Amino acid sequence: MKKTNNIIGVIVFVAALLLPVIIQAPYQMHILILVLIWAVMGTAWNLLGGYAGQVSFGHAAFFGVGAYAAGLLEFHLGISPWWGMILGPVLAALVSLPIGLICFRLRGPYFALAMLALGEIFRLLFTNMESFTNGAKGILIMPAITDKVFYYYSGLLMLLVTVLVTTLIVRSKIGYYLVSIREDQDAATSLGIPTTLYKNLAILSSAFFTGLAGAFYMNYVAFIDPHIVFNLTSISVMLIMVVMLGGVATTWGPTVGAALYIYLGEVFRTTLGSANVLVFGILVCLIIMFLPNGIVGEIGMLKQVVTRKKTSVKEGI
Amino acid sequence: MVLFGQTVICGILLGGMYALIAIGMTLIMGVMNIINLAHGSLVMVGMYVAYVCFTQFGIDPYLGMFAAMAVLFVIGCLLQRYMINRLVEVDSILPENQVLLTVGIMLVLTEIARLIFKSDYRSVTTSYSSQTMYFGDMSISVPMLTGFFIAMLFTFLLHLFLTRTDIGKSIRAVAQDRDAAIYMGINSSKITMITFGIGSALAAAGGSLLLPLFYLWPDIGHFFTAKAFIITILGGMGSTMGAGIGGLVLGIAESLGATYISMGYKDIVGLVIFLLVLLFLPGGFRSLAKR
Numbered sequence: 001m002k003k004t005n006n007i008i009g010v011i012v013f014v015a016a017l018l019l020p021v022i023i024q025a026p027y028q029m030h031i032l033i034l035v036l037i038w039a040v041m042g043t044a045w046n047l048l049g050g051y052a053g054q055v056s057f058g059h060a061a062f063f064g065v066g067a068y069a070a071g072l073l074e075f076h077l078g079i080s081p082w083w084g085m086i087l088g089p090v091l092a093a094l095v096s097l098p099i100g101l102i103c104f105r106l107r108g109p110y111f112a113l114a115m116l117a118l119g120e121i122f123r124l125l126f127t128n129m130e131s132f133t134n135g136a137k138g139i140l141i142m143p144a145i146t147d148k149v150f151y152y153y154s155g156l157l158m159l160l161v162t163v164l165v166t167t168l169i170v171r172s173k174i175g176y177y178l179v180s181i182r183e184d185q186d187a188a189t190s191l192g193i194p195t196t197l198y199k200n201l202a203i204l205s206s207a208f209f210t211g212l213a214g215a216f217y218m219n220y221v222a223f224i225d226p227h228i229v230f231n232l233t234s235i236s237v238m239l240i241m242v243v244m245l246g247g248v249a250t251t252w253g254p255t256v257g258a259a260l261y262i263y264l265g266e267v268f269r270t271t272l273g274s275a276n277v278l279v280f281g282i283l284v285c286l287i288i289m290f291l292p293n294g295i296v297g298e299i300g301m302l303k304q305v306v307t308r309k310k311t312s313v314k315e316g317i
Numbered sequence: 318m319v320l321f322g323q324t325v326i327c328g329i330l331l332g333g334m335y336a337l338i339a340i341g342m343t344l345i346m347g348v349m350n351i352i353n354l355a356h357g358s359l360v361m362v363g364m365y366v367a368y369v370c371f372t373q374f375g376i377d378p379y380l381g382m383f384a385a386m387a388v389l390f391v392i393g394c395l396l397q398r399y400m401i402n403r404l405v406e407v408d409s410i411l412p413e414n415q416v417l418l419t420v421g422i423m424l425v426l427t428e429i430a431r432l433i434f435k436s437d438y439r440s441v442t443t444s445y446s447s448q449t450m451y452f453g454d455m456s457i458s459v460p461m462l463t464g465f466f467i468a469m470l471f472t473f474l475l476h477l478f479l480t481r482t483d484i485g486k487s488i489r490a491v492a493q494d495r496d497a498a499i500y501m502g503i504n505s506s507k508i509t510m511i512t513f514g515i516g517s518a519l520a521a522a523g524g525s526l527l528l529p530l531f532y533l534w535p536d537i538g539h540f541f542t543a544k545a546f547i548i549t550i551l552g553g554m555g556s557t558m559g560a561g562i563g564g565l566v567l568g569i570a571e572s573l574g575a576t577y578i579s580m581g582y583k584d585i586v587g588l589v590i591f592l593l594v595l596l597f598l599p600g601g602f603r604s605l606a607k608r
Contacts, residue, residue, distance in 0.1 A: 128581040281424030
């Protein structure tokens, strides 16, 4: 079982490396890069939301901070926004500390709502601080590199690093602590796990990689405004959708979800015209109703059902 | 002083109408224990029903409101029965599934509205749209005042319904303890369905009252969802009276913020109050009353 998984992994990795050789149309490359950005964000969200069970409706805050860190470097100081790839994630992680301090006093739906409110506060702040962020006009930069293949490989590298680090965290003792917090926080506390500390660690790393994706987005798309990067529906909520679609608390679920989300979005846009979001919304409803643990999550369960092993769906590792 | 009075009155009137929307949300939250993020889009659908009544048949929004409420009651019942209820038994890693389903419903409703009505900004112009009354030096817009009083009337009627009728008492029983309610012979799934319907109908009522005041476009739902859940948390989940007071507080706070800080920051004022209440008064205003 594990061996076949490894072989599949190697094949997919080689295929991902060779893709730019086969596909050369800029449009296809653009779609692939978007998939990579969403996959990084999804993987990052999954660490906090999937493994630790702290569903955040405000990850747009970290994404936006990462993107603005890169954009403002260029806008105010004239420094290459690529330095934002370092500054962005660090700033997002720093921002996550007070956020964690505030929001981890709350649990379950209250945590979700507090994060939602914080995400919105960030959007309003960045819209209103016009002298610093250029307000709703947004930031436009002239990208130094326009070759899409370069962005593809850096995106791929970013995704690999993100998945590697998250997997390391999840496979280590910390990962088990996080899952135990998700399953029963009181029981975890009574076993002597410092739950607040580990939840803060989870949001810290989650914010770091979301900020990284944000900085990369700034470099690639070269235009941001508060309503794009801090958007509640099209970033925060869609991010949750992507992870749910692919599979919560699975290693590759967010990546699968990101690919599906972007590709289905494009297919619907070209074939259905203005009804594309409608069809996507219906699809989301159907998937949540019939595949509640996402595609990757349910594949594992189906396999176990087929091989008649004793199932424990909730394990999630 | 006139400016201050004007600001507070404006806030109270608007807050009263927000409260009606939030009461719908808090009813659903109390009985089903879920955050209904589709609530704002139900408001939006209600507004469109009232809008169509006005433009096609010339029915005044205050009468079209009843048509909107009937339509939304049916939509709410169907949504609960065939979609959200299905998830109650499903076993999944994250319990937030139902919340996400309501997000999916929100997407679908918004996009259906966009498909039919396009993204154009629409508004209803009635004979009283721009009328104002003077109260000393302070001017009060007539549609706001009418909307406020109708909203208060509805809140009062709902209160009577919840405390005096059998269905109302069953709703409160299910909200307090579902299992105990079932032992008492209450058909809890039917009650849940009816509650969702009533919540949606109240959303439609609130929307129709705001129709003469607001521009209408498909994405306006997000705005109402945000307002409604802030008010719901302010008042305490599941508390009708709390939601009423929460609505007034939010209305006044935003109105003061808009006048004395700046128009752009007025939404932040509401969100900051929301966070503070979440942190330091997690039971909402209801818990103050209990002390």
